Amino acid sequence: MSGSKVWSLILAAGEGTRLSSLTTTAGGLSVPKQFCSLRGGASLLEEALARGEAVTSRHRVLAVVAEFHRRWWEGALRSLPPQNVIVQPENKGTAAGLLLPLLHIVLRDPGATVLVLPSDHFVHDEAGLAQALRLATRLAGEDRRHVFLLGLAPEDADTELGYIVPGRPPEDADTELGYIVPGRRGGRAAAPVQRFVEKPAIDLARLLMSEGAMLNMFIIAASARALLRLYAARDPDFVAHMAEVVERDRLGTHDAAAARQLYPGLPTLDFSRHVLQGQEPWLRVLTIPDCGWSDLGTPRRVAETLARIGPRHLNGAAGSAYINLAEQQARQQRNVEPPAHA
Secondary structure, three states: OOOOOEEEEEEEOOHHHHHHHHEEEOOEEEEEEEHOOOOOOHHHHHHHHHHHHOOOOOOHEEEEEHHHHHHHHHHHOOOOOOEEEEEEOOOOOHHHHHHHHHHHHHOOOOOEEEEEEEEEEEOOOOOHHHHHHHHHHHHHOOOOOOEEEEEEEOOOOOOOOEEEEEEEOOOOOOOOOOOOOOOOOOOOOOOEEEEEEOOOOOHHHHHHHHHEEEEEEEEEEEEEHHHHHHHHHHHHHHHHHHHHHHHHOOOOOOOOOOHHHHHHHHHOOHHHHHHHHHHHHHEEEEEEOOEEEEOOOOOOHHHHHHHHHHEEEEOOOOOOOOOOOHHHHHHHHHHHHHOOOO
């Protein structure tokens, strides 16, 4: 990996408003979904932390969180070094949410390889995904110019996810549409990206599927410099202002006055739509085998995931989750069932 160290960056500052019908308590308190569990036990955030540790040590796992979520993340992140908990004063979208911790990593390790992991995913086969994550970080460590996106074959058209249309791999690449068979000699190339489309309309989503598009899992592996290059190509001032904040807050403390001053004037930008889309020459897609992955972004996807995995193991190992989504969904279903007729 050319001497580069792998850092895992956990995105945990989102609001999860689309899931609020399942993440609101009986008392009316809305809990961000990353602090909930799917079936009891560990929270989605804790599961993401474990994925990050599958490729690196805990002292190189960072989490970006929101200041106003402190009551929920303080306990869950207690095992991380304090400087690895990067606090945003407010939510300005995934572009800022990724850039701020990325710059903290660059300040500490300019040659870092970064694995970006959202904290709202469910994965049935964690061991299978971990194998793919290790492969992706190895590829990113060897190819410092490109950004590697993990893709998954879609089962149905979905207008709430992103799509990646792979291009033709190099003729000498030992691949199967970008999937590298682990252990096969020479199989270290990933497919180029022909087209990247974020949240298309249903007709376009179906067309993209017919073209062999993969679902964008929003799991990313790249050198820190390659990621910064994408940002700089879009808005160099955005990067410069954020870098100044990080430079002034070298210790990465929770009371980042510089960030509080900067954030109100920042635009709200989506990383996939406003940074990745249109920069396909710098992207590569690594298509992975089915690992039972789901983005738990909406009640529909939570319901589909629970139906797929069945009712077993609804109570997992102990964790810090505040809400059990399976129980919330079951309670809602009982409330809407029609009364029995005599």
